[in-house]
Amino acid sequence: SAVISQKPSRDICQRGTSLTIQCQVDSQVTMMFWYRQQPGQSLTLIATANQGSEATYESGFVIDKFPISRPNLTFSTLTVSNMSPEDSSIYLCSVPFVGGDYGYTFGSGTRLTVV
């Protein structure tokens, strides 16, 4: 499976500011997924990022709040904009397995606290 490097691993941010989270994959992948995990809760898909096209957002998530970049097949960023305490969560990226196996790998996550 692919190896994902996600950073930062954690951050404490002031409300009203923005934070950009980066995911670097050691293999080329067509699709990358961004998830949010609110405290004590499950994972919710924010958007799917395909290289060369606009990200596809799930219901309840909008591009103005969570802009995504996907400049190449190994890298993506998620920005959490104009943050409020409700944005305090773990944000994770995920990619499909490479090499023919079926499955998904997750990054280690970014633990965001907004104060």
Added chain:
Amino acid sequence: GENVEQHPSTLSVQEGDSAVIKCTYSDSASNYFPWYKQELGKGPQLIIDIRSNVGEKKDQRIAVTLNKTAKHFSLHITETQPEDSAVYFCAAITNAGKSTFGDGTTLTVKP
């Protein structure tokens, strides 16, 4: 859209006992069902998965069963050990890669 229900939300067992976690899904387009283990401070890690054309899969102490007709699948952990303590998530995924996760089960294995 897809809805995945996971039970129980918490599970406590004695070391050496078995643990069973169950999930049901609603979307018949889902055809891939992974289970993830998430330890504190870490991202979810895939522990076992099953595709819709298979009814059961086993990997050492861990097994997953799938009843596609009834739309439910289960994780079975035998001979539990304290290091199995974690939060476990099931997921239902479509061919397009759209994932829906269960709410998670906090498993505690008491030594």
